[in-house]
Amino acid sequence: MYPRTTDMEEMRRRCRPITWAFYSYWDSKRLRPDGTRRQMPSRADIDPTEMVPWLPHIQLIDVFHNPRRLVYRLVGETDVSFRGYNPTGRTVEEGMIGRSAEETLRNYELVIDQHLPVYDWAEYVSRSGYLRSQEGLLLPLSDDDKTVNMVLTFAQVDTQA
Template sequence: MYPRTTDPQEMLRRCKPRIRGIYQYWDAKRGARLMPARRDIDPIEMKPWLSAIQLIDIFHNPRRMIYRLVGQVDVEFRGFNPTGRTVEECAVGASLQEALANYDIVITQRSFVYDHADYVSASGFLRGQESILLPLSDDGETVNMVLTYAEVLPITPSP
């Protein structure tokens, strides 16, 4: 089974402090709503996470997911900047299928997803990453943007 959860208690027990912090920021911004809007998110308040966030625009019918903003940590991790390209083209993770499954959960369930996985990168190194995907909605119902944050763990040579 792929290591992901939408359970806040499980995520908070397991995650790194910065992931806990961005989740708590998002949770406070949504208040009693299912999810906050992009306009609720203040880049100045998000300074501790800015270098490792991504904003992905979500389009419906047909579904398309386009990177709008990609932080420097993620650009360096990938080796290129995926801004303006699709998640299907540029997703990072154990597999494209699992990355797309994470987005599907966020979009259809209107819930965060916490993901913690190891995988072998194209360079042959074992990578560890903890990620959180957080839904945003202009109308309070339909996810039209996903905010992600990832902590890249130390790399080791693969076996």
């Protein structure tokens, strides 16, 4: 079974405090000025100056529809280091990290089609040959609160001895 959940209480029990803090930041951006909650914030709601501790760990992926294409717009230092190259401008299929393309793309499908946050965790061997423990969080962004036009991700990667 692929290690993923859309249950944010399960994520809270499993994840590192920095990952929960990032989710809480995204969640806070769903509030409208009148106090009602949207399903997802827009890219304009996300302020990089408020995200300084998380910037090395984030990615922004543009979502194009008809046909669907997922393209890396911004990739933080954590993911660039783990991959050994910067996939900015490439599709997710070309630059993805995961056990399989099918499971990685399933994470994006849940975020885009169901507007759900997705948390996953796993161990990988990096290109340098070191075993790494990874946890990732994929979050939807939408300009109209109906169609996901970007996915914001956060990843923590640790080297294991």
